[in-house]
Amino acid sequence: MSMFVVTRLGSEEYGIEIDKVQSIEKITKITRVPKAPSFVKGVINLRGEIIPVISLRMLLKLSEVEFDDDTRIVIIKNNDIIIGIIVDNANEVVEIHDDNIDSIDVNSNLYKKESFIGKIGKIGNRILMIFDIDKLTTQQEVKL
Amino acid sequence: MDTNQYLEIFLEESEEHIESLNENLLQLEKNPEDSHIIDEIFRSAHTLKGMAATMGFENMTRLTHKMEDVLQEIRSNSIKVTSNLMDVLFKCIDALSSMTGIISESGNDSYDIENLIELLGTNNTKEEVAATNIENSKSLDNNNINVYEKDIIEKAASQGYKTYSIEVVIDKNCVMKSARAFIVFNTLDNLGDIVDSTPSVEDIEDEKFDDRFTVHLISKHEKDDIKSKLISISEIKNINIEELLYSKEIKDNKRLEPANNLSSDDRIKHSKTNKSVRVDIERLDNLMNLVSELIIIKTRLEGLESNEKNPDTISTIEYLERITTNLHDAVMKVRMVPVERVFNRFPRMVRDLSRELNKKITLNMYGQDTEVDRTVIDEIGDPLVHLMRNSIDHGIETPDVRVKKGKPETGVINLKAYHEGNNVIIEVSDDGSGINFEKVKNKAYEKGMLSADEVEELSNEKLVKLLFEPGFSTSDTISDISGRGVGLDVVKNKIESLNGSIEVKTEVDKGTKFIIKLPLTLAIIQALLVMVGNEKYAFPLNSISEIVNKNKNEIHLVQGKEVVMYRGKVIPLIRLHNVLDLKLDEESDNFICVIIKKGDNLAACSVDELIGQQEIVIKPLGKYLSNVKIIAGATILGDGQVALIIDSNNLF
Numbered sequence: 001m002s003m004f005v006v007t008r009l010g011s012e013e014y015g016i017e018i019d020k021v022q023s024i025e026k027i028t029k030i031t032r033v034p035k036a037p038s039f040v041k042g043v044i045n046l047r048g049e050i051i052p053v054i055s056l057r058m059l060l061k062l063s064e065v066e067f068d069d070d071t072r073i074v075i076i077k078n079n080d081i082i083i084g085i086i087v088d089n090a091n092e093v094v095e096i097h098d099d100n101i102d103s104i105d106v107n108s109n110l111y112k113k114e115s116f117i118g119k120i121g122k123i124g125n126r127i128l129m130i131f132d133i134d135k136l137t138t139q140q141e142v143k144l
Numbered sequence: 145m146d147t148n149q150y151l152e153i154f155l156e157e158s159e160e161h162i163e164s165l166n167e168n169l170l171q172l173e174k175n176p177e178d179s180h181i182i183d184e185i186f187r188s189a190h191t192l193k194g195m196a197a198t199m200g201f202e203n204m205t206r207l208t209h210k211m212e213d214v215l216q217e218i219r220s221n222s223i224k225v226t227s228n229l230m231d232v233l234f235k236c237i238d239a240l241s242s243m244t245g246i247i248s249e250s251g252n253d254s255y256d257i258e259n260l261i262e263l264l265g266t267n268n269t270k271e272e273v274a275a276t277n278i279e280n281s282k283s284l285d286n287n288n289i290n291v292y293e294k295d296i297i298e299k300a301a302s303q304g305y306k307t308y309s310i311e312v313v314i315d316k317n318c319v320m321k322s323a324r325a326f327i328v329f330n331t332l333d334n335l336g337d338i339v340d341s342t343p344s345v346e347d348i349e350d351e352k353f354d355d356r357f358t359v360h361l362i363s364k365h366e367k368d369d370i371k372s373k374l375i376s377i378s379e380i381k382n383i384n385i386e387e388l389l390y391s392k393e394i395k396d397n398k399r400l401e402p403a404n405n406l407s408s409d410d411r412i413k414h415s416k417t418n419k420s421v422r423v424d425i426e427r428l429d430n431l432m433n434l435v436s437e438l439i440i441i442k443t444r445l446e447g448l449e450s451n452e453k454n455p456d457t458i459s460t461i462e463y464l465e466r467i468t469t470n471l472h473d474a475v476m477k478v479r480m481v482p483v484e485r486v487f488n489r490f491p492r493m494v495r496d497l498s499r500e501l502n503k504k505i506t507l508n509m510y511g512q513d514t515e516v517d518r519t520v521i522d523e524i525g526d527p528l529v530h531l532m533r534n535s536i537d538h539g540i541e542t543p544d545v546r547v548k549k550g551k552p553e554t555g556v557i558n559l560k561a562y563h564e565g566n567n568v569i570i571e572v573s574d575d576g577s578g579i580n581f582e583k584v585k586n587k588a589y590e591k592g593m594l595s596a597d598e599v600e601e602l603s604n605e606k607l608v609k610l611l612f613e614p615g616f617s618t619s620d621t622i623s624d625i626s627g628r629g630v631g632l633d634v635v636k637n638k639i640e641s642l643n644g645s646i647e648v649k650t651e652v653d654k655g656t657k658f659i660i661k662l663p664l665t666l667a668i669i670q671a672l673l674v675m676v677g678n679e680k681y682a683f684p685l686n687s688i689s690e691i692v693n694k695n696k697n698e699i700h701l702v703q704g705k706e707v708v709m710y711r712g713k714v715i716p717l718i719r720l721h722n723v724l725d726l727k728l729d730e731e732s733d734n735f736i737c738v739i740i741k742k743g744d745n746l747a748a749c750s751v752d753e754l755i756g757q758q759e760i761v762i763k764p765l766g767k768y769l770s771n772v773k774i775i776a777g778a779t780i781l782g783d784g785q786v787a788l789i790i791d792s793n794n795l796f
Contacts (some may be wrong), residue, residue, distance in 0.1 A: 008334055031786040032679065033765070034724040035772050043765065045786050048437050050778045081767050123682045137768065 003095050004130065006085035006119065008012045008064075009075060010055055014087070015094070015121055015128040022075040022082070024090050042085060044073065051075060053084035059116070078137040085136070094128070096121045101130070151251070154199050156422065158244045161188045161696055163488060165237050169230065170491045176225035186215045192240070194208060201253040204243050210264045211236050216352070220342055232263045232494070256508070266659050296339055297388065300362040306387055307339070308363065308370065313356045313382040316773040322351045327377050329359075335370055336363025352497075355381075360388070425518075428479060435475045436668070436761040440780050442468045443758070445774070472668070480515035483561045483570070486525045487512050490532055490559060497536045504543050504554040507535060511561040516568050520662055524570070527635040531572045531658050537578030539656055549653055551575065567644075567686075569665055573657035579650040608648045611637040640742075640793050643669075643684060643776075671760045671779070673736065673787060675753035680787040682760055682779055683738060687792040689746060690739045691754065696731065708748050710739060715746045718795055740792040747796045762789060 004015035005024070023046075030042040031054055039058035042142030043050050053073055057064050070089040075082065098124045168382045175181060189211050196204035211233065239260055243253045249450035275473075297307045311331070314324050323350045332338055339360040343353050363370065367385050374383045445461055471654065482759045487509055498505040520743075540555035542544075542718035547553055560571040584607045585599045593613065596601070612632045639646050662670065663686060670685040692710065699706050699717060706717040717737070721728045737748040760779040 029785065031778070031788065033769060033775060033788065034726075035770055035774055036769055040769065043769075043786055043788075045780050045784055048433065048440070048763075048764060048780065050780075050786060052766055052768045083766075083768050 001095050001097055002046065003093055005074065005090055006094055006128065007056075007072070007085075007090040009062060009088050012047065013126065013128050014056075015070075015073060015096075015130040016076065017133060018093060018129070020076050020078055020133050022077045025073045025075060025084070027073060027086070029070045039099070044084060046075065046084070049082075051082055051084050052087055056087050058087045076133065076137065079135050081137045083137055089139040094121075094123055096123060096128070150199065151247075154195055154246050156243055157195065158192060158240070160413075161192050161238055162241050162244065163604075164188050165192075165240075166234075166492055167488060169237065170495065171234055172225060173227070173230050173495075179219065182215065182219050186212065186219060189215060195509055196253075201243070203253045203255055203257050204240065204247075207236060207239060207243075207260060209255045210261050210756045213352070214264050216343055217345060222354075224291070228550070233259070234496075237262070238261050267592065273634055288774045297360075297362065300337075305336070305362045308361045308367065309386045309388050310361055310374070311356055311358045311359060311382075311384040312374065312380060313384075315379040315381045316355055318355075321353070321355070322349055324377065324379050325349075325357065326352075327378070331373055331377065332359060332361055333786065334368075335365050335373065336361050341376060359744075368727055381394050382631065390747075397584065423478075428518075432475055434478065435472055438468050439472060439668075439759070439761060440784075443781075444783060476517065476668070477515075479518045480520050481518055482513045482515050483521065484512035485521055486528060487559060487561070489525075489529075491752050493529070493532060494536060494557065497533070501536065502542060503536070503540050505540055505557055506554055507559065509556050509559045514561040514563060514568060516662070520568070520664070523638065524662065525662070527638045527660070528570065528572065530632070530635045531660075532559070535572060535574040539574035539578075541577050551653075563664075566678060568659050570662070570740075571657060572660075574657060575655040578652040578654055578656050579608065579611070579648070580652070584610055608650065612646075613650070643793075668759060668761050670757060671789065672738070673755035673781075674736075674751040674759055675755060676720045676724055676751055677728075678783070679726070680726070680755065680785065681720075681724075681751075682787050682789045683740065683749075683792060684776070684789065685757065687742070688738055689741045692737050692739060694735055694737045694748070694750075696733045696735075708737065708747060709745060713746065715739070715748055716796060718747050718749045720749050720790075723795065740795065744794065745796070749795065751793075760787075760789070 003018040005018055007014045007016065015025070021092050025044075025046065028044050030044055032042040033040060036042075036052075039054050041053050041055050043052050055064065065088065067086075070091075071086065072088075072090040073084040073085045073086055074090055102120045102122075104117060104120055116131050117129045117137045118135070119130040121128040121130050148291055168181050168188070172178065172181045172185065188780075189208050189622070193208035193212060196208060214229070214233070218225060223229070239255060241254045246255055247253050268448045298710060300307060312325070312328050314321050318324055328346075329338065329341075329345070339362060339717065341348065341357060343357060346623075347353060348357055361370070367387060371383050374380060378471060431491040442461075442464055445464065451460050470540050490509070491507055494505055494507040497503075535557050540550075540557065541661070543553040546555065556575050558573045560569075560573075562569055581604055585602070588594045588602075588607075588610050589596055589599050593610070612635075636646055639660055639662065642662055644660060646661075647659040648656065649659070650656040671682040672685055672688055672691075673680055673682050675681075694708055698708055700708070700714075702714065706719070707714050708717050709715075735750050736752070736754060738747055738751055741747055758781075760781075762777045762779060764777050765775060769775075773794045774791055776789045778786050778788050
């Protein structure tokens, strides 16, 4: 059994392994960082720590929406990298049996090679795309 | 016994002992007769042996044990300190240091020590002292009395006790020497107090002595009385008793003093510095973060203060400000470490390299106790090693060349550290050949960095700058020590990344001096806050040279690039709007320029508004954004907002 934080972008649902999630924050003032990639919205002050935040919508090349009361920043910690990702909302934690988690077929043209999805989880007839956290937090170095 | 929980302490303490071994061995090489140093070395080796044995590291135990044996022989004057012997001992220390490295990585001490054990065991590294010398070594024996024992002897003398140095010679055919010795000790115990013995009691018990040992005894009995009691023990061949006179002690003591590089005061100080509390670095960082938070909150409170007219509030806030300032200073001091931590590797390095290169070099170090923040210390080690290697390899000439130039055979390298304002200055200077500008010119031409004409026109200052270009090395031969062309540019980059600067002064055949300027701390800096568009940015104050007002008419174009005149110099104009990807609504006629400096280079940065000077806490942007070069970090302002810190070194 594994637990995931369910985040939503429009109608799509994405899962993040719960032990990588440090906290879930409401949207706060974001300071723009010049010369950073466009999907990096900037940095926030999280209780005295400076955390870069990225827009998941921009990273996944989805259209951007206005922030509202449901918008959340999910703070992810992977090894020594901490980032926040902006999602439309995040208010559910699910438990999925390992049998219901499939790894994705990298050769299938359904998933692009540079996609951040590592696995697919099934809960009844819901489909949860599970992030490959390593890819999500090291994208910068791969790209540049 | 589960020793894992002690492993960390073991490693830390081992490193300390290895460091002190290294240091003391260097001292010993200079003063081979100083028994205090030998004692100190012996103690370190002994402690290491004990610790290693407890932790179950057999190789380490064996090696230190063997070292102890050799040191014991030095201590008892049966072998002499030769440079070959020193080499072997240094190698042992290197091995010990490698072992601790291996232990910390893998948890075991698998390291091939057989070679060293053999070296330590062979006699050709040692120079046996003729047996007759022992007879004459009276005064040296006296030196074996340490300060504490001397104190006892002095006290005893004032109360009418006498101190004897008794040499006991046991029959060569004696089967159980230690048993005989035990009887001698028992007999002496009844006659008075044994202050110390050479070799040590432990070694005598283990039969680690030849056929004789010496003890110091405090007693009221007469010389002959003692002698007759001792000689009656069977298998004792001879007894030599000599009374040690109080006044003689003093004299010997004085004679010893000037030979030491360390005065006894220093030695006491030295042993005191070891009395400290070990604190995990993480805890210290945590404390530092909390203090930083406190400073932010305090600044915020000060902002609120203007709304409150209550004098009580004002005085309370003022008091709070004083306390936070003091607290901040105190925490900073805790994080400060003396540069000694970096410097103390150099005497050894100079010794080894000069032997390798057949050069004669004296290293003088000044201001080792100059304190710098830990964040800086951790970073300057490598650049300094580079500079030192440069001086040894390129700077100092071989003895015959030096003599030809009319200089003393032995070259001098000075390593200096001192405070200057909020900076620490580290100087590495040598009295070697200086930088050969002709060579630099040729090299620049050869490497295709410049054309022949360009090279000829270059001033010496510009040529010095070439040295810091990547891939530049003037050494004709590539040696192990330096000259792989990865030297000075790396040094420069490192120092600039620390917000520091490096300067070179050189004179042919007089020597070269590298001057490094570094900030005391990297965690908290004075900064100038400015507005660009509607965003706030911070400039580190030490990178700012001046702030000037400029008019639009003063902007000129040179090769399509905007420049302004500043104190008769043409300097580039950097429009922060462009650099920071901001849109400029409308250009006003007058604008503010922050003149920033990078070494000797200046540039003007246009900003919209000045907010003011403030103490800020630097927070890193994190690994994820490490590619953003023009931002050095971020800081949290009093109102909780984030302001980015501009890295002026990467602006131009």
